[in-house]
Amino acid sequence: MLLSDVYLAGLGACVPARVTTEEAVAAGWYDAAEAEALGWRSVAVAGGTPAPDMAIEAAREALAASAHADADIDVLIHVSCNHQGPDLWSPQHYVLRHTVGGTIPALEIRQGCNGFLAAMEFASLYLTASADRTAALITSADNWGDPLVDRWRATPGGLFGDVAAACVLSRRGGFARLVNVRAVSLPELEELNRGGEPLFPPGCTTGTRxxxxxxxxxxxxxxxxxxxxxxxxxxxxxxxxETLEEAGLKPQDITRVAHQFVGDRQVLGRLLEPFGEDAADKGVWDFGRGVGHTGASDQSSALHHLVSTGAVSPGDRVMLLGAGAGISFSCAVVEILDVPAPAGA
Incomplete structure (x- = not known):
């Protein structure tokens, strides 16, 4: 889907203190051979901080950087993979209450690790569907430290890190333009994340790890x-x-790639293969291996990192890649228009 007037006005992230893989190996949490083979350096660990509170912190940074008033926000979308709090509760309204408030729609998207890009696509459609809509606030957060998840062993080749990210999408303008976003599904592979587990009763109600x-x-x-x-x-x-062709771009037109954080070097190599011989330099593995696989916040926290550290400049194009259970995939292109000032400046 090509877009003409949807912009990134502000980004935010909450990255807690890290626990190194050396510490995890010494404590017996993580396998030493796997640590050496995969190259993860550390993971962000939030302790007892609830995921929605992390999302609120990231949202406040994004809002401050966006120069948008609370009243400019027409919809809030919260993205999650793991439990956010009590079952049958609404974390998106908790985030809304503690950020912009008001009576706007607040939605939660559960699209696995592809959720943030799915939210960007939905928010773009929502904003462009009516001329009187200005901006959307997207948040994502997960805390993987609950008793049923072993962040060091629960997923093949990966380590779960606790990170939140936020973005203000605006039709009024911003430091970057959302050029296009596309998505596809492979539902025939949904069993990969289900395995032999029964659908009922849900494992989280029976103590299944x-x-x-x-x-x-x-x-x-x-x-x-x-x-x-x-x-x-x-x-x-x-x-x-397909995303490049739709935008009239070639792989060499992409400056950086904000991809999902994976520890398997072969998977990472295949992922970046379309971007040519210097693809490794375009990726964000150096950042990702320091925070862990964050669920739905990989691409957005990586973009925040690239922007806040000055790793991208006006005219650069960043491709965001997402993959989640389902199997779902999304791809977006962001064109940097300006280097935003730090929040509160």
Missing amino acids: VDLRERAATYKGGQDLVDAGRLMGETQRALIV
Whole structure:
């Protein structure tokens, strides 16, 4: 979907203190051989801070940087992967209450690790559907420290890190323009994240620990894991090509790639392959390996990092890549128009 007047007006992130993989290995939480093979350096650990409170902190930074008043926000979208608080509760309205307030719609998107980009697409459609709408506030946050998740062992090749991110999308203007965003699904692979677990009663109500490695190992879909991985790679690479072609761009026109944080170097290499020989330099692995896989906040926190550290300049284009359970994929292009001043400046 090509866009003409949707802008990124402000970004925010909440990144708690890190625990190094060396500390985790010494404590017996993380396998030493895996640590050496995968290259994760540390993960962000929020302790007892609830995910929605992290989202509020990131949202306040994004709002301050955006120069938008609370009344400019027409919709709030909160994105999550893991539990946010009590079941049958509404974290999006908690975030709304403690940020811009008012009576605007507040929605939650559960699109797995692809959620933030899905929210950007939905927010763009919402804003452009009516001429009287100005801006959207998107937040995402997860705290993986609950008793049913082992952040060091729960997912193949990855470590879960606690990070929140936020973005103000605006039709009034901003430091960057959202050029386009596209999404596709592979529903035939939904079993990869389900494995042999029953749908009812839900595992979270029976004390079943989250083990995505075991679920993948019990996958009995129509193809083996190697073929499933190949299909996912082909699908995401095709989406990258389609997104570039729609925007009238070539791979060399992309300055940086804000991708999902994965520890498997082969997966990362295949992910960045469409961007040429210098693809590794375009990625954000140096940042990602220091915070862990954050769920839905990988791409948005990476973009915040690139912007806040001055790693991108006016005229640069950043591609955002998302992949989540489902299987779902999203791809977006952001064009940097200006280097934003620090929040509160």
